[in-house]
Amino acid sequence: MADVKMCGLTRAEDARHAERSGASFLGAILAGGPRHLTVPEARQVLGTPRHGVRRVAVVGDQSAKEVIVLARELALDAVQLHGRRTPDEAVRIARSAGCEVWPVLRITGATLPVDAVTWGAVSGTLVLDAFVVGQLGGTGVALDWSALAEPVAALRKELPALRLVLAGGLRPENVAEAVRLLSPQVVDVSSGVESAPGVKDPVRVQQFVQAAHRAAEMSR
Template structure:
């Protein structure tokens, strides 16, 4: 089965179009003011309209309150919510009930204990996304999109049916990441940028091509 690709942190019509045309199955829109990839509700609504029916629309939030979730549902109407903060399993369940959408929980990984901890979310999250935990020495680290890789060997041989692999993926390393982990879905943000928050259309195409050819 071909690998599915999510291009996250899109913020312009041109890059949304490029991602969809190159074959991305999911596009990610970020709602986190500290991120260089942050979009407003009107921006997100316009971008989502370009992709609707062609790719699944994912809205990334970080410890979002009910008011923000409600506004996102009303204005953007995403297919999937990505929770990328310190949300508890209980909160993930609440988010799913409030939005009536599948919720993907991001787990930041440094070692095997982090992989094990993801099991706490298995009953409430529709998908688990494994991202790299930013080094403690990294100043200004974001919840995701820091361009760091974790040890893919921690997922080697893992047969769980639904998970997303993220964290420092690039057109150059995504095929090896898929080979090691067997990831059914890969997620990239900083790895297809020419500068923080600035997506590169050529890199988007190269990443998608490399991921699709990996299996």
């Protein structure tokens, strides 16, 4: 089954609905933009640690120390790392914060960054997202999944245990195609299920989760 990460959450009721609908990961953005939350706001939206759903914060240019502090304050399951980072910094954050670290590879065209294997070996999880100048995510821009199929297969050959999180332009209408072409373990959606920035449409949330799960079952 392809797990679903519902990201860019700004309202506790949307997070509860996503969880009830079958999302496995709830994401809050602490990196600026129209869906930005403060730590207290993220705590209210994501809730406390619990069985059945994992809580992820998206961070940007905060220092490693700041990321560690907020991860501890929120008792996060994972931190999604944007911005300029090094593998050593990611290891430090994971160890000190006691949570997973998900580096984001921002992609243009049909090639993966040359350090993809290094990052994947360090973290065990990689997020693939579209590169858009001046924005970290939630852009609605999709990757060229067909063109990336071969590079992703090669990456998995190097790192068989890698968890792949696919983001960028996913919607209920196209997530099945993305799952068919790249077989990600997690599909990450934000703007594709919204009625306004940060406001999730409950019907589209359910449609997305159902489409992702159905596609994964069919691709077995």
